[in-house]
Amino acid sequence: MGTILVAYGSKEGQTEKIAGRIAMALAAHGYDVRTESVTDDAAGEAVADADAVLVGSSIHMGAHSKQVYAFVREYREDIEARPNGFFQVSLSSALDDEDARAEVATYIDEFVEESGWHPERMAAFGGALRYSEYGFLTRMVMKRIAKGATGDTDASRDYEYTDWDEVETFAADFADFVDSTAGTAAGGAAV
């Protein structure tokens, strides 16, 4: 059926975990899937061989991964020539209030504006608080942020906010989208 590349930028591992779950769902739809960190040269090399591309990035300090920006800038034309999509992972997406929703929308708008890439499919997922991965200072900062956000300030454990059903649904929709472009220009065949 074709190959889909899932390229991700992840600092503490949640975006990588989500990329893995998306890959499993796409594989269940019959696709060959390559999952690569954007920091690995293999991600760039895999774009040309892929029939479709998904890119994922987590948010830190109000911004997407610099490595994801670098990847998208370098391979934008190749990504745009294929069915493509983007997913974003943040704490804000785990919160059910208007300010957080506005923040999530702002992150996406900034990404589109700064990268110049208008992904054909997009999703925003709740991430995780991985206190076990943080150094002393980051743990302090995140405890303070968590106090006003999820309330999960017990740093002796980690917290995961990802809605895995949402992730599965996004992957299934993306697979359907790629199916629907097969044999069209967007799907890579000549017109």
Ligand SMILES: Cc1cc2nc3c(=O)[nH]c(=O)nc-3n(C[C@H](O)[C@H](O)[C@H](O)COP(=O)(O)O)c2cc1C
């Ligand atoms: C230092 C730090 C800064 C963060 N800043 C933000 C932020 O500005 N907005 C937000 O919604 N989430 C923020 N988060 C939450 C992350 O997006 C969340 O932990 C996510 O799961 C990280 O994904 P990763 O494990 O793939 O790097 C921050 C997390 C850390 C550790």
